[in-house]
Amino acid sequence: AQSVTQLDSHVSVSEGTPVLLRCNYSSSYSPSLFWYVQHPNKGLQLLLKYTSAATLVKGINGFEAEFKKSETSFHLTKPSAHMSDAAEYFCVVSAGGTSYGKLTFGQGTILTVHP
């Protein structure tokens, strides 16, 4: 079984300040982890993925995430928020075993960026 918990349903930051979106996961197998972003009325776009290589993963638009097995966390960060980052972000786990390819999504975190 696998599950994902996004610890904040809403995060609000000022433009130019750091962003932290928190995610904890549980998985019976070695997981692959992803962050997706969804802008209003748009489909999901892949930001970055972790697949058991480097624990610090760099993605598009300046985002990065660190896989910490001991904490079962995969938090998403960005040093400086931009107005265009305002969107909903989903932490996603894809486990091995018979669940290969089946994604389990977190509930989402809505990021608001203030000028």
Add this chain to the structure above:
Amino acid sequence: GAGVSQSPSNKVTEKGKDVELRCDPISGHTALYWYRQRLGQGLEFLIYFQGNSAPDKSGLPSDRFSAERTGESVSTLTIQRTQQEDSAVYLCASSLQGVTGGGNQPQHFGDGTRLSIL
């Protein structure tokens, strides 16, 4: 285009009618997935295709829901006798590999079909 294409983008229908949603995956992607996103909720997995077969249908909410895929390309999701609780955005995704290739291939999503049941 090179991405996953879904049609229609919006569908409004009366309760009790049948609806058919279409997904064109990225060319060459053998794995295809359907998800449902209800308002204010996360995404729910519905069904997974590897080629033309569906090894995992565990997410289909009732026997009113069915899906098929032909020619390892286009997939259709059919909802019979629609109910108001079926109102949601239905998202399709495809990836290069599914079960046979492990779960680390990223899934590429379409823009979804917004279904509204009156």
